[in-house]
Amino acid sequence: xxxxxxxxxxxxxxxxxDYAKEKGFAIPAVNVVGSNSINAAMETAAEMKSxxxxxxxxxxxxxxxxxxxxxxxxxxxxxxxxTGAIHIHKLADLYGIPVIIxxxxxxxxxxxxxxxxxxxxxxFMEKHGKPLFSSHMLDLSEEPLEENVEISKKYLKELSDMNxxxxxxxxxTGGEEDGVDNTDVDNKRLYTQPEEVAYAYExxxxxxxxxxxxxxxxxxxxxxxxxxxxxxxxILKNSQEYIRRxxxxxxxxxxxxxxxxxxxxxxEDIRKAIDYGVVKMNIDTDTxxxxxxxxxxxxxxxxxxxxxxxxxxxxxxxxxxxxxxxRKWLREGEKSFVKRLKRSFEDLRDVPEIHQITIEK
Ligand SMILES: [Zn+2]
Numbered sequence: 001x002x003x004x005x006x007x008x009x010x011x012x013x014x015x016x017x018d019y020a021k022e023k024g025f026a027i028p029a030v031n032v033v034g035s036n037s038i039n040a041a042m043e044t045a046a047e048m049k050s051x052x053x054x055x056x057x058x059x060x061x062x063x064x065x066x067x068x069x070x071x072x073x074x075x076x077x078x079x080x081x082x083t084g085a086i087h088i089h090k091l092a093d094l095y096g097i098p099v100i101i102x103x104x105x106x107x108x109x110x111x112x113x114x115x116x117x118x119x120x121x122x123x124f125m126e127k128h129g130k131p132l133f134s135s136h137m138l139d140l141s142e143e144p145l146e147e148n149v150e151i152s153k154k155y156l157k158e159l160s161d162m163n164x165x166x167x168x169x170x171x172x173t174g175g176e177e178d179g180v181d182n183t184d185v186d187n188k189r190l191y192t193q194p195e196e197v198a199y200a201y202e203x204x205x206x207x208x209x210x211x212x213x214x215x216x217x218x219x220x221x222x223x224x225x226x227x228x229x230x231x232x233x234x235i236l237k238n239s240q241e242y243i244r245r246x247x248x249x250x251x252x253x254x255x256x257x258x259x260x261x262x263x264x265x266x267x268e269d270i271r272k273a274i275d276y277g278v279v280k281m282n283i284d285t286d287t288x289x290x291x292x293x294x295x296x297x298x299x300x301x302x303x304x305x306x307x308x309x310x311x312x313x314x315x316x317x318x319x320x321x322x323x324x325x326x327r328k329w330l331r332e333g334e335k336s337f338v339k340r341l342k343r344s345f346e347d348l349r350d351v352p353e354i355h356q357i358t359i360e361k
Contacts (some may be wrong), residue, residue, distance in 0.1 A: 001357050003051060003098035009134040010163030013100060014209060016051065017256045017279040025349035026259070026274045029053035029102060030341060031284035033060040035350070037291065038087060040334040044341040045097040050350045053134075053280055054088055055102040056081045059112050059178040078116030082157060082346060085132050094243060098359055101132070102167070104282070105139040105178065108151075114138065118158060137214070145196055149203045152211075160208035168204070168279075170196050171216025173260045175224065177284070191235060194242035201243055201255055210215045212256045212280060215239065217273070219261035222285050231269045234274035248340035253277035258281040270347055283344050287337050296338025302331070309340050 001019050008016060020026060032054055045052035056064065058077050064078030085101045092099050106114045114136050124132040138155055140148035156166045171192035174182050192215040204211045217235040240253050247254075257278045262270060263285035272280070305312040305323040307353070312318050322328070322347045345351060 001291075001355075003357055003359050004361055005098060005359060006092045007134060008051060008098045008100050009131050009165075010210070011163055017212070020279045020355070021253045021256065021277055023296055023349075023354060023357050024274060025351075026278050027051055027100070027279050028341065028344045028348055029054050029055050029100075029258075029280050029282045030287055030344075031055055031057055031104065031282065032084065033063045033230055035073045035087065036334055037287070037337060038084060038331050039091075040097070040291075040337040041341065042088070042091060042095040042097055043334070044338045044345070045099065046095045047145040047338070048342060048345045048350065048353050050345055050355065051098040051100065051357065052350075053102050054099040055104050055282070056084055057104040057178045058106065058113055059286075061103065061113075063119055072095065074110070074113040074190065077113050078120065081113075081117055082120050082132065089132070094361060098357075100134040102135045102137065103133060104137055104182070106137060106171070107139050107142060107180070111138075111151075111261055118162075121162065121164075124128050131162050131164050131334055133164060135167060135212075137167035137169070139169040139214075140167040141216075145170070145199065152200070153203060153207050154215050156204055156207045156211055160210040163210075165210045165212060166204075167214060167258055168200065169210045169214040169216075169222070169260075170200055173214070173221055174215055175221035175261055177221035177261075177281040190216050190218050190220075191232060192239070194235070194239040197255065202247070204217050212258050214258040215262050219259065219265075221261040221263075223264040223289075230267060233269055233272040233276055236273060236278065240277055256280075258282070267278060267347055271349075281348055282345070286344070287340055290340035291333040291337045294333040295329050297336075319353070 027192050030041045032041055061081035062071055062077040064084045065076040069076040071077055081103055088101055120265045121132040138152055140151055154169045159163050159166050172182055177182055197215055217233055218231040236257050243254050255277055259273050259278045259281040262281050302323050305320050310319055312320055
């Protein structure tokens with residue numbers, strides 16, 4: 001398959017997801033919060049010569065705009081995601097990377113955030129002839145299934161008309177992320193039923209094939225001591241088989257699944273999930289930790305050079321500017337982020353030897 005540097009969207013994104021299922025790889029979807037993590041993500045994709053998904057959570061988008069801003073009506077979170085996406089559009093060519101720009105969980109109360117991004121995206125489309133984002137996610141898993149799917153259909157219509165994708169959530173990803181706490185949710189809601197996936201699949205397909213499904217199979221946001229919840233990737237396999245039989249389909253994996261809350265999972269479970277149709281896996285907790293660890297090690301190493309502007313262990317009169325310049329330690333965070341993210345590309349088999357994707361203008 002051939003891809004070009006810049007935004008991947010519409011029919012090409014559909015082809016990429018189908019191709020990923022055929023070849024057995026998934027694309028890392030890394031959460032970013034500002035230019036440091038955005039650039040580190042693009043740097044990784046360039047080094048790996050592979051497509052990447054870069055995504056903003058609602059909190060990450062707000063942070064990118066600046067926590068000092070008032071966020072009434074989600075206006076700061078809208079512009080934080082918009083400016084982040086424009087940053088990526090403008091630099092993807094220089095990095096030489098095909099990139100999918102996405103936004104993460106939007107529960108019912110965050111629909112104004114999505115609406116604001118769509119409104120801006122329409123203006124962008126008029127001017128540039130392509131969408132600003134490749135896709136948005138709605139997470140209405142807290143609502144009854146029928147309502148979840150009904151609202152999702154409405155958004156899928158609007159997005160697919162703009163050549164964009166919609167990601168929906170069925171069942172609940174456990175744990176805690178971005179201020180949403182699902183740590184005490186009833187265990188059985190952490191496992192989606194094949195019937196629920198089939199219902200959503202059938203209804204959404206009436207509108208457009210431009211959708212992906214984040215189905216819960218015991219996945220949990222964040223990293224906790226093992227043992228509490230068990231990952232059951234076979235739920236994805238069972239869902240694919242159920243749908244194939246119910247609708248008499250020939251395709252082996254009709255559904256394109258998304259894997260949330262995969263941090264700390266066994267590689268074996270990750271690979272199984274990919275084999276059962278996961279095309280996108282979210283990466284957040286592990287790269288958050290890696291960024292901080294990179295900064296931590298810098299501070300550990302140069303602690304004595306960071307206590308005052310002048311004077312360090314090599315001399316009382318020596319200036320410390322070259323140690324405390326924030327670029328120094330931020331870069332160490334970026335480097336550590338890149339190193340960890342590379343491992344995710346390998347775990348997900350998003351590497352040229354496997355995906356056989358050539359990137360050219
Ligand atoms: Zn998630």
